[in-house]
Every structure is written in C-alpha cells, then in structure tokens.
Amino acid sequence: MPKTPHDPLYYHARRAVLHANDTGISHLQRRLRIGYQHAIDLRHALRGDVLEHQADTDTWHIRAEADRHTDFLLEEKLAQAARLIGSAKALVIAAGAGMGIDSGLPDFRGDEGFLRAYPALGRQGLCFQTIASPPAFEQVPLTAWGFYGHRLNLYRATAPHAGFGVLHAWDQRMAQGCFVFTSNVDGHFQKAGFPTARVHECHGSIHRLQCTAHCSGEIWPTADLHPQVDEAACQWQGELPHCPRCGALARPNVLMFDDWHWNATRSQQQRMLLDMWLDSTTAPLVIEIGAGRAVPTVRNFTRRMQQRGSALVRINLREASIHNPDAIEIALGAREALERIQQHLAADI
Structure with a gap:
C-alpha cells in the first residue's frame, strides 16, 4: 500500500x-x-x-509485488470525465456486451458464462460459437431458434439499467447531439429512449429477421413473433419462423460467427447516418462502455475516433488499463461508473 x-x-x-x-x-x-x-x-x-x-x-x-490493480486516481478520473462531459458539444457512446450485464443480461465471457446461462446446450456439447452460427440453423434449427427465441424473450422482458438513463440525460445536453455505436443486438438503447436514427448496431439486431435462403434481401421486424421455448431443453416449440416471401426458414438479422450470409443492409444504412453525423461534428467526446478485446469491433471504432482527435473515457470492469495516461480508463461496472460520473457532474453545476 x-x-x-x-x-x-x-x-x-x-x-x-x-x-x-x-x-x-x-x-x-x-x-x-x-x-x-x-x-x-x-x-x-x-x-x-x-x-x-x-x-x-x-x-x-x-518491485515484483507492486500493487498494479488498485486505481488510486479513480476519483480524479471520474471528476475529469465529468468535466469532459460538461464541456462537450457532441457525444459518441460506444457500447459492448458489458453494458447489459447490470441489467441482468447473461455474460457470455468464456465457456463458463455461456454454460451457466444455457446448461442444456452444454449437455449437447454445443458452445457459443457453434450455436451462434448459420450452420446451426441448418443442422439443429429447433435448438438454434430455442437459443435465439429465449434471447429475444429475455431482451424484451429486461429493463435497461439506470446507467442508460444517465447516458440519455447526457445526450439531451449535447448541442450537436449524440450517436450510439454498439455491438449489442438487444435494442436496449432504443428501449431507453435513444432515437432509432442515432443508433448504429454494427452486429445487427435480434429484433429483425432475414431469410436463410436470401431470396430477396428483405429484413423484417419480429413484432409478430412470440417465441415459445422449452428453456430446460433450449428447444423451440411449434412452427419455426419462416420467410414471408419464399417460406424458407428465417433467422435473426444478427452477425454470427463465420457468417458470410448476414444481410448487412440495415446496419450499413445506420453506419451511413453515423458517418454523416460525424462529418458535421468536431471531435466528439467518446465514452466506451463494456467493450472487450475478444471481439474488438467497438474498441477498433473508438481507436479510430481517437485518431480523429476525440478524447476517450473507457469504462470496463475487467479490461481497463488503469495506468494508461492517454485515456481516462475506469475499472468499474457500467452502471456504477456512469452514476458516479453523474454525481461529479451534478456537483459541478
């Protein structure tokens, strides 16, 4: 010490x-x-x-036994993040899977997290990379839709945690607005009040479907889909979702592992809106939340934003480099970090 x-x-x-x-x-x-x-x-x-x-x-x-894990500058970082937010004119929120954990959503970090959430798939010898892939819809469609049907029900039933509300309040104070870049497919930013036109879901959305036969390139909403799933066996019950045009099996419009047939049209349109917005702003502040290195899509995006001149606040309970002097890196969970930054921000007003 x-x-x-x-x-x-x-x-x-x-x-x-x-x-x-x-x-x-x-x-x-x-x-x-x-x-x-x-x-x-x-x-x-x-x-x-x-x-x-x-x-x-x-x-x-x-010293070999030096304490590298305690962040003695944490409160200073929280206050510094609050000052950046208070002076920012534009904000980018870049969120990964860690953003949803405080809402009670399962953490698929490593095999243990996945098997805790879906023990039935473990008994079948199916890992996350296997079930979350296009071949699963060909080989075990009832199981693949059991997995995605359960997730759709879960995301619909789960309320976004209070940290989303903090971010939405920061959005409202930005003179040039705010844009969300997220690898999450749960739709929780829209559920928390963020405008659909200001959210880029780079891995798609579980609330949209596409045809496995790629008959027309159409993407349609899941509004009329009400999954019935045997959770103990992770099996879909009843008629499987199908394409309204050709009758082939439907699948979520989500980027899966080794997915060469993902229909990226909707995501590309969202990216176009993001790029247009970025062209109209000057170095917006970036807050990265819960984005790890295993699937580095979000981190790669925030790195590019730094290269464009943006300041970075990184919130990550497990993968923050707390000794990094070139960014504000906060080793806390999403909700706690956002609420503590808000406390500093409120004290400064």
Missing part, C-alpha cells in the same frame, strides 16, 4: 512508471512535464511502493 503522498503528482508518477515500465528520471520529466529535481524527489518517494533501489549498482527496478 503506498504511503500517503505529500506531492500531488505522486500517483501520476506511479501511473507513469507502471504504464511504461520505465523508472528513468527523464521519463518522469517528459510524462509529467516537471523539472529534474522534482522527478528525482518523486522517484525516491516511490521507493518501497512500486520501486526498489539497488545501492551497489545504483539501479532502480519495479
């Missing part, structure tokens, strides 16, 4: 050392924009916390 610092740059120096694995004085000078003596004093202050000094060789090393 670090000693109580007297220098206000102590934790910033700590972060700089751990992020770059560089104990050099010149590194601290460049990173913190301080003088030589100040950098020497900070390095000595870090001794016994993250640094150790070998007197016989006069060398400095990062």
